Amino acid sequence: MMSVLQAIALVLAAVLATMVVFTRDPKRQIMPYMLYGVVLSIVFALLQAPDVALSEMAVGSVAVPFAILATLVRIDHGRRAK
């Protein structure tokens, strides 16, 4: 049976996922994306998959936003001078 906590976490994940999609500016998108990663790892933990939850926490809320932020800084500066 689905517990109340699981239901809340799943609804939160759906809400944040929608927020990520409708945030069109990549720089603003990072915040909802990181929160989405955190909520998703809570969902995994509540579904008794702690291994997956930990991976999601590390990759979804640290590694990917780090790479996106650095990429945005570089894109902001346009093409490299050849």
Place this chain on the structure above:
Amino acid sequence: MNARAVLGAVACALLLGMLVWGFAGLPPYGHYPGPYGTLINTVASHERQLPNAISAVNFDYRGADTLGEEFILFAAVAGITMVLRNDRKRTTPEPLPPTRGRPPAGRTEAVRLFSVAGVGVTIAFGVYLGIHPHLTPGGGFQGAAILAGFAALTFVGLGYDAFQRIAPQTRNEVFEAIGAGTYAVIGLATLAISGAFLTNVLPLGGNGQFFSAGTIPLINAFVALEVLAGFTLLFLEFARETRVEKEEEAGE
């Protein structure tokens, strides 16, 4: 409506239909139908002397799969490194100036404090997860990925110079290669000893002991090394993208 909108609507309707069809065929919520997980849960604890059956699957029963995943990460990091380095000249520690908007305000005390405070927690939690793959949830991948967050925190809290000092490029490249390669070497060694790839040939010890479960913690340690070095190298390469390049160096 133009042709593109029609095509899009038809494709979406088809996809929705497939999704509904697929979801309708799923087993009920919380009911696991397959025999494999139930079987592992009953035999792993006795056969491999460990409480965390997930690690028995990852590093033993299906160790060959994990070796493949190991090299997926290795190839991904190597690929990103090659693409980013390909048209980058020597980088300087100087950050790129902002192109528009307000100038950077510098690092606030709050950011510095939380990053430095987070370093200790990150290291402790990452090491704890990384060295107990056979006993508790987590393991080499999770522990090392969290541990690599320590490198990212250093960059955020202390700046590029400190980050580059604690995460030198060559050391990460060497450790990543050693981590990935040794996994394969362990596989070949067990093949030579027992005649099957990644057989658990080491003494199993007692269930729940730190030194137990044979080759599982050993393989896990090299996975941790590879993941830690790989993620740190990834952070380093992306951090370099935010720095000013020296123009005349490495002439084209």
